[in-house]
Amino acid sequence: MAVIISGKEVSAKVRADVKAECELLKEKGIDPGLAVIIVGNDPASRVYVNNKKKACAEVGFLSEEYALPEDTTQEELLAIIEKLNNNPQINGILCQLPLPKHIDEKAIINSISPLKDVDAFHPSNVGKIMIGDYHFLPCTPAGVMELIHSAGIDVCGKKCVVIGRSNIVGKPMSMLLLHENGTVTICHSKTENLKEICSNADILVAAVGKPKFVKADMVKAGAVVLDVGVNRDENGKLCGDVDFAEVEPKASYITPVPGGVGPMTIAMLMKNTLMAAKIQNNL
């Protein structure tokens, strides 16, 4: 029987803290604003963007949505970002990924001012994270760390295994665990003996993108299991990368899907936007 770490509850606390700080900023005449760009009609992206706008409204941020058609050119998108970079009312800019295939994602990420890059995807912010000298943390890994802390778990000296090596989750996740003195192993699709490596982990982070990929025989008894996946199962139900029914009895702590890491991603985006507003106003 594991303790279920509720991202629903922890994220509500984070948003409440951001809301309180936002009120203080507004008394100083600072009104934090986030611009969210979405290109095309991907239904999952639509849900994520709506979640972000809803969170902005809750914490008291201004939010602007730029919903662009699928056939938007790269030049058009770059022109919008350029305007937002120069708009003092906008403190954070995020471009919802993935983008249509005819747009070069790297070029778009590179064009966002690092000071407004609240996803922390710009190479300059990625570099800062590598050397441990950052103001923005990537939202999902930061959310996972917040969940670990909320449960009173100490990473120092622990065997941490991250499954997945994406630039958005796996790589930065590994770096944050390393900063807290975890002994970190990154696994991926070419990893040999995946089951054996995972089943030695004290802290296991699943960021694979495959429904119910992590089974009980991949998990050590008493491990802490953090599930980054947002998938649909065979019945169309939301599920994680971890087979929750199998793994929960074996773990000491586990995050559910929905209501685990997902809401934390959104809450950390609010935290980053608040930080961006402070930095841009020299606070």
Ligand code: BQF
């Ligand atoms: C929940 C995302 C893959 C690719 C791009 C709450 C979200 C999801 C789940 C959410 C995600 C996943 C987001 C739950 C934002 C997380 O209750 O479990 C919130 O909105 N997310 C994204 O913006 O881009 C993605 C996953």
